[in-house]
Amino acid sequence: MMLGLMLAVPAAMSAGAAEFGAGVPGAEVGRMIRTAMAEAGxxxxxxxxxxxxxxxxxxxPVVRPRQGSWATAEVICDAPVWSRAVRTGAMAPALPAAAPVPEEAGPMVVTLARSVPRGAMLTAEDITLAAAGPRGPDGIFTNPADVIGRRTKxxxxxGKPLLLRQLEPVWLISKGNPVVLVAKAGGLAVSAPAEALDDGGMGDVIRVLNLSSQREVKAIVTGRNSVTAQTNMR
Known part of the structure; x- marks a missing residue:
């Protein structure tokens, strides 16, 4: 199955369900995603x-892989328009190993097999491996899996090698996903369930909703779906 596949699968509805006027329950969202993934093989x-x-x-709603990977599923509603991301933890298929090249040719780096516009989501068909030469640029990629599914800035x-600065960042937390909110005070740490209100990478400050208190707070991204509240943030 090609990694670049952007398959949008209509989420099958349970018997008798015609609409979700009061909202889509979390359990139903999970069922839709599992059904879509199974139908996609x-x-x-x-x-x-x-x-x-x-x-x-x-x-x-419609369920599809985010940026070509089922590691994160997108749940999309047309009316009213909204979308949410849910991490599934699915693994991308392994890519074949690159053939060895002479040392003088330099390392094999990820290079564009065809021109792409700004905002394009990179697929396996867009890239190839090519020798960088003895003096390759900084911030290059050697593993295609590190760029497939990411968007260009x-x-x-x-024929151009892909550089880190040319790609959108990888989020550790996606808006709408459940996160663990940790608050530290006086040497003690307390955790609570929360919902991310922003996307965020390592060290970013994002807004989260504390589901226990229903209060919006600012927190620092400290890991995958993990944030730490900062008491001095306003």
Whole structure:
């Protein structure tokens, strides 16, 4: 199965369900994602259902892989328009090992097989491996898996090696996902369930909703779906 596949699968609705005017329950969201992954031929991992219901939707939302990977599923409603991301933990297929090249040719680096515009999501068909030469640029990639599914910040020409600064960042936390909120005070640490209100990478400050108190707080991203509240943030 190609890694670049952008398959949008209509989420099957349970018997008798015609709309979600009061919101889409977390358990139903999980069922939709598992059904979509199974219909796409993916191995469905064991992942938790969203802790809160998603917003109302006039019809069954659509489920598709985010940026070509089922590691994160996107749940999309057309009316009213909204989308949410849910991490499934699915693993991307392993890529074949690159053939060895003479040492003088330099390392094999990820290079564009065709020109791509700004904002394009990179697929396996967009890239190839090519020798960088003895003096390759900084911030290059040697593993195609590190770039497939990511979006470009600018248009890039065919034959150009991909650089880190040319790609959008990888989020450790996606808006709408459940996170663990840790608060530290006086040498003690207390955790609470929360919902991310922003995307965030390591060290970013994002907004989260404390589900126990229903209060919005700012916190620092400290890991995958983990944040630490900062008492001095306003």
């Amino acid at each position: 993916e191995v469905v991992p064991d992942f938790a259902d969203p802790v809160r219901a998603f917003p109302p939707c006039e019809a069954a 600018a248009a890039i020409g065919e």
